[in-house]
Amino acid sequence: MLRRVLGQPFGRRRGRLRSLRLLPLVGLVLLMPLLAGCWNRVEIEQGAYVLAVGIDEGKVSPYAITVMIAKPGALAGKEGGGGDEPPVLITTVEAPSLAGAQVILHGYVGREVLFDHAQALFVHESLAREQGLPFFDELLRFRQIRETAFVVVTREPAAEVLKKLKPELDKNPIQYVEQLTYHHRNTASLPATSQVSAVAALLNVGYAQPLTYYAAAIDQESDAIRGSVSASGKARLVAGELPRRGGTPVDMIGAAAFRGSRMVGVLDGEEIRALLMLENQFYSAHAAFRDPREPEQFVTVHLSKGRPTRITVERLGDRPAIRAEVILEAEVVAIPSGIDYAWPTAQAELEQAIASQLQETMNKVIARTQEWGADVVGFGRHAIRHFPTVQAWEAYDWPGRYPKAEINTSVRVSLRRYGLTLTPTRASEEGMQR
């Protein structure tokens, strides 16, 4: 074809023309860089990197989108970022979507706003309860958001939480939040995962409902210890009500439960622990239980997984029946009452007490989620195995049947150790006489 374009070479100029024939090809090769181009090249320091996005209800637009933009010099600088300068820039725009927010931000932020490094997405609770998560569609389509960003539902407007997020030990506020999520493995008071991808994966399936992190901003001015008491008689471990004074005025503990994309309720840390045990996602944690012989006192133990949790679907049909068996091991950490539970009979009593208190929490969690109609534990994962086709499963309507399901739990706890000493410390005079 090239030959036809250039005509048949002739005579002594043949050689020269032959090389001319390659010319269009060379030209095309030289044009290639323009196609792939260095057009999307951005020098790293010319980007405004959004670390976190907050989403609230908007007034003139559907959403008020708050972005937390890193100031690299202040966040990673050698001199410690300079005393008073905040390490991040927080600004709010109202837009129908993140990409729309980017357009508005480009009206007054000099650098190119990039969502590549956004690690957390804060959503106001009232938005999540009233409208659900309609913006999730954009999270899955928009290339700049990474799917590993985690979702946090906030009791207060997200903008307020982001503003209050000034950790004292860390410089980077989002690194602080990220570190809070690491506590999942040793306190078991946060859901196992709350990433965009994990939440999104559960939005379209019926066998389990999403859980996300739950955070709250507290009033810094007030110096009182706040908090409420949980069903087990202890302080309730839930964001915004942690019994504490001082520290960063943002808590993140417990979880927000969703039914589909709508938020339906809040679970506290203790409930999350019971839920993780049922999900087989529990590894180990310290936990306090009422002393069976002295109900005013608490016994603190270190719980760890004994065997994988076994969930058996006993019956499907109109009213499904499910049995969950949890086997745990425990090591005593503290018995302030001074009662010697190392005696075989007493040990069994303590084991029984721990097991029954755990079971009580589990049943309460199950009852609450049934009330919400949100199978956040994911019993449906076990039920779905009994259906040969997706159509049959969908026709069964698991989310509709879950509230009516009969779920039995059993918990077995074995005390393995009593810490570094077998007998209680004889601190009291009473003990000395014994």
Next chain:
Amino acid sequence: MNIWERLKRLLDPSASMGDDTFILGDGGGSGTGRPPSAEMLADARMRTEALLTRLDRLVEAAPKGKDALEKVGDLSTSLDENLQKVKELFRAPTNKDLIDRTILIATDPPVRAVLLFIEGISDKTVINDNIMQPLMLLAHELRLEPGQGDDAVDRIERRLLAGHQVSRQYDRASIAESLLSGDTVVLVEGAAVALAVETKEPPVRSVGDPKTEQVIWGPHDAFNEAWRVNVALVRRRLKDPRLVTEILTVGEVSKTYVGMLYIDTIAPPALVAEVKRRVEAVKVDIVNGAGTLQQYIMDNPHSLLPSTLLTERPDRTAAYLSEGHVALFVDTSPTAIICPTTFWALLQTAEDYYLHWPFGSALRYIRLGALVIALLLPSFYIAVVNYHPEMVPTALMLFIAQSREPVPMPSVVELLAMDVVFELIREAGTRIPGVIGPTVGLVASLVLGQAAVEARIVSPVLILVVATTGLASFALPNYLMGWGIRLLRFLLLLLTTLFGFLGLAAGLYAVVVHASAQRSFGVPYLAPLVGTTGPVKDAISTPPLYRQEERPPYLPLLNRRRQKEIVRQWDPQSPQTNSPEGG
């Protein structure tokens, strides 16, 4: 001459060129049309005359049989004529290097003879004690029949010349060759033959330490410029009569000796023949060492990856010979050329085998890492900084961003500038005389390390990238390979600057395809990983020595096994050291 004239002459000498200006030639014209000079004519006449004499004598000797044909030359029976012709050939007496000494051999009757040798490359002691002394002083008992020149030569060779290698030369060209290699030539009156006595003593430095391939453990001798010494160093390690040294000569003017070593029955005959063919096919004026010769015999001269291995270590050469490779020693060059070579051989050192195998393997992995860093790190940095900041953890991204904030240049310019500075320091460090060498280090550390960062011309992260890359490229044991990788790095950097990771991936792909398509003396370049079957041993890691039972799989060897499967055998007859009572 006024000032204006002087200035004009200074600025444009050709404008005011007078008769007193010396001009050499017409600056690179073809020279056709000029009459051949007298010197050219004389040279041609000399050659033609020798050729014609030889032809005449060949015709004469043809009926007499093979022996007579071999003795045909262009020498005459007249000593004076021979001497005059040889001197003419050497442009003596203008050329002062050819020394001729006319003597009278003290036989009965005395015979006139001339000793010829080249100043500086022959051993004077041998000439004095073993040639002159017997001929001039100890020849009294020898009775010669007058007029029988050939007979006299026979007797002189057998009874008088106490040299250890004496050969007969029948023509002036071979006389010249002997003289130039340092031999002493004896011309005898009445004989059309010359005797060449071996008196070679070229100026040589002694065996020294390796300069580029040092090891911590292992021998510290290295090749030097005398190829015979080099061969001796290798032969000392391989005491096998099958080790063959063939001598080839390359270069019309330089007539450089090239020693080709291989072990018969181990080296594939086809490989030996091919190496020989390639070396013999080189028709050039001068071959100035192994570095030059390897350019003429390598497979792909356009490739950035070296396809020949140059080594200055006799132990390494011996190891390759024992594996069936061919080694070329070029006279005046302190390196041997190993043919063929694979990519992995360029990443290996002798030390890998001297250490216990885990350490040897670890060393190789470190070098492999160095290769990756030297080739990819700058491109990776540019790709991350310019195209894909989302690839690195946020904390690192922010750190890079803050370190780049005060820098006024794009990161590519920054990187290239620092790379150029680095190359300047390297080149200056190589060329600088030893006395002021430390200055380079001082300036380099100041320029690279501190001043550039403090002036905020470059970011500290970039210094780290450039320094790590430089360090990694020096960790590559082969000098030529280091150069290849350095140039490839710049190519990849160009691609990355234009296309980001896409370009880097495409470039790397092209490099790998290119490397795997290359061959070195018929052997796939990436062998034994590419192009051979069977287990890969001793390429990326090195297995224990007792498990390296076979020679490399990429050579078509006659006998692949080099040691028994069980190297350390248990012999029931051997005395047992631990007695039952033993402590």
